[in-house]
Amino acid sequence: MKYLKQSIAKLVKIEGLTIIGVFIALMILFIISAPRVFTGYRIYMSFLQTVPPLLILALGLTLVITAGEMDLSFSAIIAFSGFIFCYVFRTFGTPWLAFILALSSGALVGFINGWMVAKVGIPSIMATLAAQFFWNGLTILLSGGLSWNIKEIRPYFIHTLFVGRIGGLVPAQSIWGIAVAVFLWFILNRHTFGEQILFIGDNEEVAKVMGVNVIATKIRLFIFMGIISAFAGVLLTLEMINFWTTQGAGLLLPTIAAVFIGGTSIAGGYGTIIGTFFGAYIVGSLEAGVVASGIGGYWTRLVTGLVMAASVSLNIILSKEKGEGLKERIKESIFIKKGGE
């Protein structure tokens, strides 16, 4: 018994293991409830096609939340940079210039966010909410509220590179999702930038005393998030070969949910890229899974709520160090307040 407890404690320390467990359990549940859909490969290919924009956003947001901040403007950046991409492509016919300007537009929005948060001192949730309205509004103004089709981009290399089908089957964006995840894992866990993010999220005062330039790091972080959001926006626009003014609006809450399901702490100072990776695929697969199980599309949101509550609780209970066994830990997390350790 004691051995079991020790091995549980060891396993919990592996990054993202809890959420991988939840993910596998969910998939098994879907396979049992809808075997015809979930034993074929098509459904998984469709996940690999639809989830990456959400995944990439969630990965970027993981860094922001780890720093103890929040970004609500990324859904507007998706629309704004998508618009810039389409506009430049249609005007000049050069997809790579369009791509670079789209990323730059994301960087610009991020810079303004970061400046408001770090320099002016507006709490990030307010600053980025204002930014969300502003940039979304600007996008609607500039585009005249219309959606723009860019099917001419299909033959271009950029389309194949970002959203083509590898071997005629696997969507390229899924590989990009993995690439961004690996890259951000190294940034957060192995780069000075990530370490500064960890310490700022942990305790800004300590970071300052230890010589971290808090203001510059935060501005850099929001620029980073802006570029990542713009990249997600370009992927989405390319996949749909279409820009529309509200693209991204539906991604706001699922993205935040993906980060929290993954186990990143809202308190700051701890973030898990692997957790977010699986969190995003859980959020992205729930709707299809629930519908295919035959309990009806109306249940999707309810189930998402349940899964989120369950994963977050599981993460908190398992990461409790006090309390020997699982039972004590559960007791502790229910009856003892958060600050009472």
Add this chain to the structure above:
Amino acid sequence: MLKKGQFKNAVKMSNIEKYFGHTAALKGVNFEVGVNEVVGLIGDNGAGKSTLIKIITGVFPPTNGEIYIRDKKVSLKDYNVKQAYKLGIEAVFQDKSLGEKQDLWRNFFIGRQITNRLGFIKVREEKEIARKIMFDMIGFRGAGITAESKVNKLSGGERQGIAIGRAMYFDAELIILDEPTSALSLKEVNKVLNFVRKIKESGRACIYISHILPDVYEISDKFIILDRGEVVATIKKSEITLKELSEFMLKYAHAK
């Protein structure tokens, strides 16, 4: 940078005044910390201890006065926290020195990471040095602490030790400890006092700020007593007993 033996004082402050608006926090403070000297800085709340420390560590400049580091006058215009680090002055604040949720090895190197050209951290090297600091410099004995331990698993005394070890590793010439024992159990206090002895043994200087007279008395070579912004006494340890020191301090407490 001057080597040891080439200078007399680690820090000397002369006629330091600090005004916040019209309120004087420090009124002409003079004091010096010799090479390899542990100085106990004593005084009641509001005596100006923390103002003085913030001036030494470059958080803000004094209104008037001069600071000498290793006998060399410091240009107050360019003096800031980073500059103080460079000159080998480091403060350990009780709650502001360590990232609670982070690994120990990260805490050793935050702000001064060992990286490759692209800014990626050399994790193995940092962990190895962290281990060395813990065992060789501060003398941690086993107790299940590794370079990967999280700070919030450590006791209060161990945390002070980590912060002190870090300062020593980065060649601080003067380490300032702000109330290092005020929230600790007796056993933990002993650990911290041992860490301070390590500072002394390694040839460095230390300013030890505390309310707790027995601790200060045990560890210090010299006492500087601050009262309402003025240095009211500078006493060598050989000139006074703990009892006399306590009575001396009580006199000031009653005078208010």
